[in-house]
Amino acid sequence: MPTLNPDTHACIGAGICTNTAPTxxxxxxxxxxxxxxxxxxxxxxxxxxxxxxxxxxxALAWAHS
Ligand code: SF4
Structure with a gap:
């Protein structure tokens, strides 16, 4: 299963991600x-x-193993 590793400190709170992938x-x-x-x-x-x-x-990225 793909895993996320975002840089949440970079987030500026635009909220686009929550509209695009709310789950x-x-x-x-x-x-x-x-x-x-x-x-x-x-x-x-x-x-x-x-x-x-x-x-x-x-701010959003997949984790790379
Ligand atoms: S799209 Fe999501 S992660 Fe990117 S700045 Fe907006 S709220 Fe933050």
């Missing part, structure tokens, strides 16, 4: 990204890829 990304009380999971279900990979590509802060 993977959430926003915390400060309006910054919070992961719902680091292990992304295969059915959510396409939406997660879209969120990674569109994040204006380039």
């Amino acid at each position: 993977v990304f959430d926003l915390d009380e400060s309006g910054l990204v919070r992961l719902r999971t680091v292990d992304v279900d295969p059915s959510d990979v396409e939406a997660t890829e879209a969120a990674i590509a569109i994040c204006p802060a380039q």
